Amino acid sequence: MRHTHISHALAAGAPLETVKQNAGHASLDTTTRYVTTEDARRMAAMKRFFEGDNA
Structure with missing residues (x-):
């Protein structure tokens, strides 16, 4: 469920930093793994x- 929440939040446009904090990730690199390819390029x-x- 946690991974689904992260993916859906990012897809809906939630700020990466906010999702990172909500997920308890120490690094943005960890959260960025959940971003789609197009969003990752952007x-x-x-x-x-x-x-x-x-x-």
């Missing part, structure tokens, strides 16, 4: 942008 692009690697 998150990776945004992460690169905010880290300054947007060349």
Whole structure:
């Protein structure tokens, strides 16, 4: 049930950080495993942008 909740929450657009905290994950990497491929690509692009690697 826990994994289903995480997957459904992320698919519904819940913020990754909120889902991470609710799941009790120590790392965003753990929570990100539940993100679909398309969403994962989008998150990776945004992460690169905010880290300054947007060349």
